[in-house]
Amino acid sequence: MSFPLTRPRRLRIKESTRELVREFRVSKNDLVMPLFVREDIKAKVPIQSMPGIFQFPLKEAVEEARAIEGLGIKAVLLFGIPALKDKKASQAYAGDGIIQQALREIKKAAPGLTLIADTCLCEYTADGQCGIFKNGAVDNDASLELLAKTALSQAEAGADLVAPSAMLDGQVAVLRELLDQEEFFHTGILSYAVKYASAFYGPFREAAGSQDNFKGDRKNHQMDPANLREALREAQADAEEGADLLMVKPAWNNLDVLAALRANFPLPLAAYSVSGEYAMLKLAGQAGYFAEEAAVKELLTSIKRAGADVIITYYAREAVERGWID
Numbered sequence: 001m002s003f004p005l006t007r008p009r010r011l012r013i014k015e016s017t018r019e020l021v022r023e024f025r026v027s028k029n030d031l032v033m034p035l036f037v038r039e040d041i042k043a044k045v046p047i048q049s050m051p052g053i054f055q056f057p058l059k060e061a062v063e064e065a066r067a068i069e070g071l072g073i074k075a076v077l078l079f080g081i082p083a084l085k086d087k088k089a090s091q092a093y094a095g096d097g098i099i100q101q102a103l104r105e106i107k108k109a110a111p112g113l114t115l116i117a118d119t120c121l122c123e124y125t126a127d128g129q130c131g132i133f134k135n136g137a138v139d140n141d142a143s144l145e146l147l148a149k150t151a152l153s154q155a156e157a158g159a160d161l162v163a164p165s166a167m168l169d170g171q172v173a174v175l176r177e178l179l180d181q182e183e184f185f186h187t188g189i190l191s192y193a194v195k196y197a198s199a200f201y202g203p204f205r206e207a208a209g210s211q212d213n214f215k216g217d218r219k220n221h222q223m224d225p226a227n228l229r230e231a232l233r234e235a236q237a238d239a240e241e242g243a244d245l246l247m248v249k250p251a252w253n254n255l256d257v258l259a260a261l262r263a264n265f266p267l268p269l270a271a272y273s274v275s276g277e278y279a280m281l282k283l284a285g286q287a288g289y290f291a292e293e294a295a296v297k298e299l300l301t302s303i304k305r306a307g308a309d310v311i312i313t314y315y316a317r318e319a320v321e322r323g324w325i326d
């Protein structure tokens, strides 16, 4: 027999053949676009560390959501930045809070979009912590009550999915219990089940307006990036507490975690390609160090290959608008 026995390159010679045997494709149906809605501004404010991404006043956020719906993207992930931050994060669960207003207005203007609300207190607390901070750590059970109130007010305002991101123990259970008690049976929970304490959230702090007030780190509640088995425990707990989708975050450096969850849980999986991932791609792309379009497609496809059904990415709008992704 002649050498070599197999020639995988036969299927790589022509573009058409490569297309034919391609195993994973990212489509705009997979993507979620994050949106920052800020209360105390009249015109959009660019986020310096994330070129192309903005904080929007309510009116422009609504226009942005309509444009996103028009592009055929299915979902937005909404973050609110209130004018007032206080100890109890009262604007997180205020009936007329910025996120609640945004949910109501976007629901009317873009009824075909799935509205996901980030359920956390860090944009709303004076100290930028994800809950009530006591004795050097977030007080778990005292904060759960506020998180559940926040999720309920988001559901009342029209959120299709609430996305608890504080990494507190039992947060999915308390949200599910209160939502069901108030008969929001069809409001789903996209759980940030495996959220690592990551340096890659750096640019988000500017986007969410917590760069000035937040000191320290979130290691007392977010996961240690060194741990994999613990990720399975977190996912297990959230699945048992009633999560409808599980998320891994950040995406790029945790593809092994995503694959492990894919192998162990039948729930839909989301991956959050975070602000630092966007910043690295965007800045290197703008500098011409690599081809931005190809790099973005390669990363998103890798995230899908690792097991994600849903990809949250700051590139969602741009990638679809520029025809990088169909």
Ligand code: PBG
Pocket: 118, 119, 120, 121, 122, 123, 165, 166, 200, 201, 202, 203, 204, 218, 273, 274, 275, 276
């Ligand atoms: C917390 C939250 C964060 C992100 C999403 N939700 C920040 C944090 O946990 O410190 C980060 C997202 C990103 O970096 O793109 N509410």
